[in-house]
Amino acid sequence: MKRNLRVMTFFLWVNLLLATTMVFAAGQQEVEQTGGVTVVNIALANNPISQALEKIARENYKAEGVEVNISVLPENDLIQKLTTEASTGGTTYDVFFIGPYEANNWARFGWLENLEPYFAKMSSEKKSWYDRADLIQGMVGSVSLDGDAYALPFYGESSFIMYNKELFAAKGLTMPESPTWEQIYELAKKIHDPAKGIVGMTMRGAPGWGMSGAPFVTMVNAFGGRFYDMEWNATVDTPEQRAAWQMYKKILREAGQKDILSYTYNECIALMQSGNCGIYYDATSIAPPLESEGSAVAGKVGYVLPPHQKMKTNTAWLWNWSMGLNPKSNDMKKQAAFDFMVWATSKEYIKLSTELDASGALTPPASRSSTYTLDAYKSAPYAAMTLKTLESIDFTKPTLDPVPYVGLQYIAIPEFADAGTKMTQYLADYVVDKITLDEAIKKTNDLFNQVAIDGDYR
Template sequence: MNLKSFLLGACSAVALCGFANAETLTIATVNNGDMIRMQGLTSEFTKANPDIQVEWVTLEENVLRERVTTDIAASGGQYDIVTIGNYEVPIWAKQQWLLPLDGLGDAYDIDDLLPAIRGGLSVDGKLYAAPFYGESAMIMYRKDLFEKAGLQMPDSPTWEFIGEAARKITDRNADIAGICLRGKAGWGENMAFVSALTNSFGGRWFDESWKPQFDQPEWKASLQFYADLMKDAGPSGASSNGFNENLTLFQQGKCGMWIDATVAASFVSNPKDSTVADKVGFALFPNKEGVANHGNWLWSWNLAIPASSQKAEAAQKFIAWATSKEYTDLVASKEGWANVPPGTRTSLYNNEEYKKAAAFAVPTLAAMDAADITKPTIKPVPYTGGQFVAIPEFQALGTTVGQLFSAVIAGQSSVDDALTAAQATATRDMTRAGYIK
C-alpha cells in the first residue's frame, strides 16, 4: 500500500486528509522585502485553507522577468501565480496570457483599490492582476548629514541642489557616498530611474512619430548629470547596484541620499534592519531647474494568474488573501503598521494608526498622486508610462539601452557613445516593429 492510500484509508482527521489531497500552487515572485514577508506569513493562509499548499520560486528582479515572460509567452504552465508589474498586465491581458480575476469574493472590496492602481491593472473593465504594493519615487536622505553640512532639504528640490548636496556630504574616509542611484542594467532596474530622471529634464523616449530621442539635448544633459554624479558622489561598484543593493547600503549608513521607490521607506525606517532608522527624511522626486516636471513614476507589483494554470480557483483564493485589507491587518499585528504593504488601498491612507506609525505615509501618497503616466514628460508622446514605455517591445529595448548606460557608470563607455548606440538600436527596433513608417 502506498503512502497516499494509507493516509486516505486510515485518517479520520480532516486536516490530515486535506493535506493528502492538497492542491499545490507554484508562485513566482521577486526577492523584495514585502514578498519575503508574505512568504513568512503563508502558513496563515494554508492554515485557513488546508486543501491548498504553496511552493515559492523567489528570484532576483531581472531573472524573474525573464523566466516569467518566457514561460507565459510559451504557455509553459510552470507557475500558477506570477508577480508582475503594471507594465506587463495590460499588454499580457490583451494577448490573453492572463486570466481575469473575477473570483476574489464579495469581501475583497475592489472599490477600495486606489483608482490609478486599479486602472493600470484593468482591461475593458476587468481586473487582470491584484496589487500587492504600489509605489512612486522619492528622495530618502540622512537628516543628520544634512544638518552637519549646513544643508536643508527644500520642499521641492531641484537636481542642481541634489548634485551640490550629494558632493558636499560625501565622505570617502567614512565610506559614505553622498548619493546612491540604480546602476544595474535592466528596463526595470537602472532604466526605471534614468527614464524618470530624463522625464524630469524634459526629455522623452520617442516623439509623436515614434522617432527615438536619444540624440536630443535633454538626454545628453540627464545622462551626463547622472554619470558625473555617480563618479563624484556615488558608491563604488555603482553599475552593479539595483534596488536591493542600494537599500542595503542605505540601511548600513553608507548613503547620504537615495532616490528610489517609495516602498523602500518602511525598510530604511525600521530599526530592526536599518542603522539610520531615526535619521531619515523624505522629499519629492527632483526636477531640473526651469522644468516643471518631477518625473514621478507609478508602479505596482501585482499577483496574476497565467492562462496556462490549471488551478485558477485556488490561485484566486490566495491572491484574494494576499492583497486584502485583512492581510494588511495581519502584517500590522505581527510587524507594526509601518511595515504593511503600501500604495494600493484608499483605506490605508485614511487609517490614523498607519499615518501615525509611518512618517512616510503622507509623502508616499503625495508622490503617487503627483504621478501621471498619461503625461510622463512636458513634451507630447505617443505612449503612456512614467519610468517605462507601455509597448511590448520596451522590455527588450529597455534592457539593451540599460546595458549601454550601465557601461557608462562602470567607466567602460562615454555618454556620447552610449547615446549614439541607443539611438541606432532604438531606431532599428522601432522600424522593424513597424512603429516608424
C-alpha cells in the same frame, strides 16, 4: 519582424528578468476538481510577504467547495514556468503573479483574463466591502489595459528621495520637500566630503534596465525627455535627454560612490545605512531597512518627493506584484481563483497581516491608501511621503509630451528588457569616460529606432 513574431519571441525578453528581481507566482501542481471540490493551485515567490500570505490563507480563507493550494517557490523557477504556461496556453496554473511590465504585454497577447466581468457580477455588498476606490489608482492603472483591470495589485513600490538629516544639519542645509534635480545635485556636492569618507549621493550605477535604468529613466522623464514620439521615431538625441544623461553623470562622478558601476540597490542601501551618505534616490520599499535596528541612520532619515525638473509631477517610478487570471482555465476555476485574489488584496487581508506582525513588516505595501492609516504604518517616518508619492503617479502618462507607450521607469513593450539593458551599458560607458556623450546618445538613438523597425511599431 511582425507583431505575431514578437509574441513568439517574448520568451527571450522575459528570460532577461532573472537579473532584475522581478517576481512571478502561479500554481505549482495541476489544479483538479474531485469530489465536488475545486482545487486552485497558486505558487508565490519565496519572500516574507508571500510566506505570510500562505500562512494567513491557510488559517483564515474559507470558500465553500474550494481548496486553495499555495506553494512558495524560488522565483527563478516561477519565471520559467509561468512564461511557458502563459505563452503556450497551458492550464496548469490558474493565477499569474506578475508585474506591470508583464501585465501590459500579456493582456495584449491574450494571456490574461479581463477582470471587469467578474467585478460586474459582484453583489453591491461585496463591492462595498472590497472598495476598489481605496486601491492606489496608479497601481491599478499599471496592470490595466484600455481602462479594464487585468490583474489586482498585491504589493508594490514607488520612488522618492531619502536624505541623512544629521549630515544636512552639520552643513546647515535644508532639503526641499519637492526638489529639482539641479537642487539635488547642488546639495549632494555640498555634502560630499571624500576626505572624511562622506558620499554626497548614491544611486544605482550597475548596468541593467532594472538597475541603473530605474532611476535613470525617471530622470529622463523629469527632464522632459521621452524615447519615442507618437510615430515611434526615437527621440534620444534631444536637449532634454542630453540634460538627463549629463545630470546622472555629474551627480555620480562629482558627488557619488567611488565604485559607481558596481552599485546595485544592495550596495546603495548598505552605504546609506552606514551613515556616510547624504542623499539616496531609490524605491519607497528601501525605507524600512534604513529605519531598522542596527541601521546607523534609524530615526535620522528624511523623505521627500522624487526630483522634478521640466516635468513637475509624476516623476517617480512604479512597480508592483499583482495577481491575474489564466484565461485558459475553466470558468469554475477562474471564479474560485478570482474570489481568492479579491480576498488577498482586500482590507480584510491587510488587517489580518498586521495581526500576524504588528510592525507591518508582513503587510503588503503600496496597494491600498487605507493601509497608511493603520497603526503599523502611520507612525513610520516614511509613511506619509510614501503615500503622497504613490498617489501622484500615473502609469499611463509617463512623460511631459505625448508618447505611444506607457511605463514610468521603463517602456512597457517586450523589447525593452533587452534594449533598456543595452542603453544602460552605454550609459555606464559614458559615466566612466569610455565613450563620449555624443557616442552614447547616437548608439542609444539608433538602438531604439531599430527596435521600432524590427517590432513593426511604425
